[in-house]
Amino acid sequence: METDKSKLGSFLFNRSVQGVFYQLITLGLVALGIYYIVTNTARNMLERGLASGFHFLGVESQFDIGMTLIEYSPTSTYFDSFIVGLLNTLLVAGIGILFATVIGFTVGIMRLSSNWLIAKIAEAYVEILRNIPLLLQIFFWYFAVLRALPKPKQSLELYDSFFLNNRGLFIPDTVFGEGSSIIFYLLWLTTIISIGIFIWAKRRQNRTGERFPAFYVSTALILGTFFISLAATGFPVSFEYPELKGFNFKGGIKLIPELVALTFALAMYTASFIAEVVRGGIMAVSKGQTEAAKSVGLKQNLILRLIIIPQALRVIVPPLTNQYLNLTKNSSLAAAIAYPDLVLVFAGTALMQTGQAIEIIGMVMGVYLFLSLFTSLIMNMFNRFMKVDGER
Amino acid sequence: MSTANKEIGPPVIELGAMGWLRKNLFSNWYNSLLTIFGLYLLYVLIPPLVNWIFLDANFVGSTRDDCTNEGACWIFIQQNIKLIFYGLYPTEELWRINFVYLILLISGAYLLIPNLKHKGWVGAFLLVIFPIICVVMLSGGLGLEAVETRLWGGLFLTLVIAGVGIVLSLPIGVMLALGRRSKLPVVSILCTIFIEIWRGVPLITVLFMASNMFPLFMPEGVNFDKLIRALIGVMFFSAAYLAEVVRGGLQAMPKGQYEASQAVGLTYWRMMALVILPQSLKMVIPAIIGSFIAIFKDTTLVLVIGLFDFLGIIQFVGTNPDWLGFSHEGYVFAAAVFWVFCYAMSWYSQRLEKKLDTGR
Numbered sequence: 001m002e003t004d005k006s007k008l009g010s011f012l013f014n015r016s017v018q019g020v021f022y023q024l025i026t027l028g029l030v031a032l033g034i035y036y037i038v039t040n041t042a043r044n045m046l047e048r049g050l051a052s053g054f055h056f057l058g059v060e061s062q063f064d065i066g067m068t069l070i071e072y073s074p075t076s077t078y079f080d081s082f083i084v085g086l087l088n089t090l091l092v093a094g095i096g097i098l099f100a101t102v103i104g105f106t107v108g109i110m111r112l113s114s115n116w117l118i119a120k121i122a123e124a125y126v127e128i129l130r131n132i133p134l135l136l137q138i139f140f141w142y143f144a145v146l147r148a149l150p151k152p153k154q155s156l157e158l159y160d161s162f163f164l165n166n167r168g169l170f171i172p173d174t175v176f177g178e179g180s181s182i183i184f185y186l187l188w189l190t191t192i193i194s195i196g197i198f199i200w201a202k203r204r205q206n207r208t209g210e211r212f213p214a215f216y217v218s219t220a221l222i223l224g225t226f227f228i229s230l231a232a233t234g235f236p237v238s239f240e241y242p243e244l245k246g247f248n249f250k251g252g253i254k255l256i257p258e259l260v261a262l263t264f265a266l267a268m269y270t271a272s273f274i275a276e277v278v279r280g281g282i283m284a285v286s287k288g289q290t291e292a293a294k295s296v297g298l299k300q301n302l303i304l305r306l307i308i309i310p311q312a313l314r315v316i317v318p319p320l321t322n323q324y325l326n327l328t329k330n331s332s333l334a335a336a337i338a339y340p341d342l343v344l345v346f347a348g349t350a351l352m353q354t355g356q357a358i359e360i361i362g363m364v365m366g367v368y369l370f371l372s373l374f375t376s377l378i379m380n381m382f383n384r385f386m387k388v389d390g391e392r
Numbered sequence: 393m394s395t396a397n398k399e400i401g402p403p404v405i406e407l408g409a410m411g412w413l414r415k416n417l418f419s420n421w422y423n424s425l426l427t428i429f430g431l432y433l434l435y436v437l438i439p440p441l442v443n444w445i446f447l448d449a450n451f452v453g454s455t456r457d458d459c460t461n462e463g464a465c466w467i468f469i470q471q472n473i474k475l476i477f478y479g480l481y482p483t484e485e486l487w488r489i490n491f492v493y494l495i496l497l498i499s500g501a502y503l504l505i506p507n508l509k510h511k512g513w514v515g516a517f518l519l520v521i522f523p524i525i526c527v528v529m530l531s532g533g534l535g536l537e538a539v540e541t542r543l544w545g546g547l548f549l550t551l552v553i554a555g556v557g558i559v560l561s562l563p564i565g566v567m568l569a570l571g572r573r574s575k576l577p578v579v580s581i582l583c584t585i586f587i588e589i590w591r592g593v594p595l596i597t598v599l600f601m602a603s604n605m606f607p608l609f610m611p612e613g614v615n616f617d618k619l620i621r622a623l624i625g626v627m628f629f630s631a632a633y634l635a636e637v638v639r640g641g642l643q644a645m646p647k648g649q650y651e652a653s654q655a656v657g658l659t660y661w662r663m664m665a666l667v668i669l670p671q672s673l674k675m676v677i678p679a680i681i682g683s684f685i686a687i688f689k690d691t692t693l694v695l696v697i698g699l700f701d702f703l704g705i706i707q708f709v710g711t712n713p714d715w716l717g718f719s720h721e722g723y724v725f726a727a728a729v730f731w732v733f734c735y736a737m738s739w740y741s742q743r744l745e746k747k748l749d750t751g752r
């Protein structure tokens with residue numbers, strides 16, 4: 001009896017047995033919770049007569065969208081509206097990332113300037129912008145600035161080719177005439193050759209120690225070929241400038257005010273975070289590195305290019321990607337100023353019309369989730385690639 | 393020999409105001425150029441702004457016709473101040489909100505003043521009794537008239553959402569972090585999935601989900617208030633972010649701490665509560681406060697599901713026909729208030745960081 005009891009005791013208090021027991025309980029609770037939600041949902045949907053499944057994707061959407069990058073009309077399907085929304089989201093994210101990077105790096109480097117005034121201005125930029133909610137900034141640019149702009153007749157203009165008014169931003173469009181495809185092929189060709197030059201120069205330097213001005217040579221090659229081919233084919237590429245016709249502008253590319261305000265706010269806001277990332281990255285390179293590089297006789301620009309930037313980038317890139325991801329997710333605030341992004345078009349209009357909340361929100365969340373997981377996958381690969389031997 | 397006698401000039405002064413200017417602003421030609429550019433930038437931006445906000449602004453009056461000066465019309469804010477701060481909360485019940493603010497202010501100040509006794513009790517009061525007081529005082533009960541949450545709004549609602557989000561998401565975040573680090577594969581996988589899903593989607597879709605899908609999840613007859621739905625969304629969303637912050641702290645803990653606590657025979661929960669968490673949470677306090685700032689800023693998004701938080705109400709007040717065309721004033725005021733809150737938090741976190749940094 002006594003031994004049986006102690007056997008039972010040692011069984012009950014065994015770590016791994018307890019572990020299995022706890023896991024079973026957790027699994028059971030989660031399953032119960034899911035079962036509860038699923039049955040409730042099924043009954044609720046039955047009662048409210050809500051359809052389920054993805055059949056609605058093939059149905060005519062019967063609503064129009066203000067800005068579309070692909071062919072779209074009210075007779076298109078819900079799936080088309082999903083694609084339109086997705087493309088609009090990616091467009092805003094793409095332009096936003098471009099500008100945020102440029103502003104962010106500039107401000108980040110300004111914060112490290114030895115010039116006191118410049119450093120302080122950059123600090124003020126960062127402290128002001130990142131402590132004000134993004135939505136407020138979007139509202140400000142959209143309602144207080146762009147909506148308050150003059151009518152097309154009194155547009156703000158730059159070089160007679162860029163026009164800004166309350167209808168949006170009008171920029172010149174490039175028109176590719178006959179024979180312009182050959183220029184593109186030549187651009188591709190020279191780019192590939194330049195990459196080859198870089199690889200060759202690197203190898204030669206490793207072998208003999210001699211440097212080759214690969215950057216200047218390839219720039220000259222690409223630009224030279226570009227201009228010569230332009231001249232040879234008789235300048236088939238031209239610009240179409242927006243022109244004031246009646247009450248609005250015709251021609252060129254029209255960027256709707258929602259897009260302009262959203263991109264601007266996203267870029268300025270994210271730039272304040274990127275600036276901090278850049279500053280942190282540069283400061284993470286220890287001073288000894290610069291001093292050592294100086295003492296072996298490297299010039300200032302080589303120190304930057306060969307010593308500081310490669311090391312700083314290793315610190316900068318992961319949080320920078322994170323900021324890009326944040327910008328992409330924050331672009332969903334578009335819904336608040338009616339820019340037709342994925343959330344507004346699909347989780348807004350389409351959801352209202354079909355009532356299929358679960359499928360639609362699931363798809364929208366799925367898109368963002370995919371972007372996040374895909375980015376972190378790439379980031380993990382990058383980190384493995386950049387890891388210095390012997391580092392933790 | 394004669395070259396050695398060449399006179400060496402005195403070094404350029406680096407002391408005093410002139411020295412400082414030379415060293416920090418005009419050390420070489422491009423720095424001087426940058427300084428001039430910076431000064432020009434300030435000249436373009438600052439004087440018009442100061443004129444608009446202060447010098448040319450209108451402070452006294454009661455209607456828009458009193459705004460005769462060029463600058464900002466702060467009468468717009470003054471006249472709508474009740475709406476902006478409290479939303480549609482009944483005027484005769486406003487003392488209840490102010491009472492809650494007062495308790496919070498007194499106990500918060502008590503905690504911040506150094507070298508006072510019984511801080512633990514005050515903290516416990518804030519965490520346990522104060523929430524009950526809040527619920528009773530704000531929504532009604534115990535003889536107080538009930539106030540529906542659809543009347544809540546303005547800065548008050550923003551503080552409620554941010555406060556509840558912050559207070560509830562921290563314990564959930566800690567549990568999720570512990571779960572993700574757990575050796576039990578089922579627990580760790582479930583927590584990881586949960587965290588990554590919330591972190592991978594924008595808050596706006598979470599709020600859409602909360603307002604459209606939560607009602608479907610509930611059994612018949614159970615109807616959640618819109619505010620509570622939003623609160624649940626915000627809570628899980630920020631808990632997932634905090635979980636990652638806390639996990640960072642847990643990972644930074646030296647292994648010896650775990651081994652030592654196991655060696656003296658502490659159980660898992662005691663080890664975590666008494667040894668690991670106090671140290672690792674302390675390490676990540678700045679990051680936790682950073683998350684709090686993010687939650688506070690993110691509360692503005694609730695306006696997309698039809699709640700009138702601080703920003704929502706300012707947007708709403710601006711559409712009042714009597715006060716059309718004052719959106720600049722509204723946004724600048726809102727920005728200033730948000731900025732003060734966020735900057736205060738980040739300043740406090742920097743102070744704590746310095747105080748807690750024991751020179752590792």
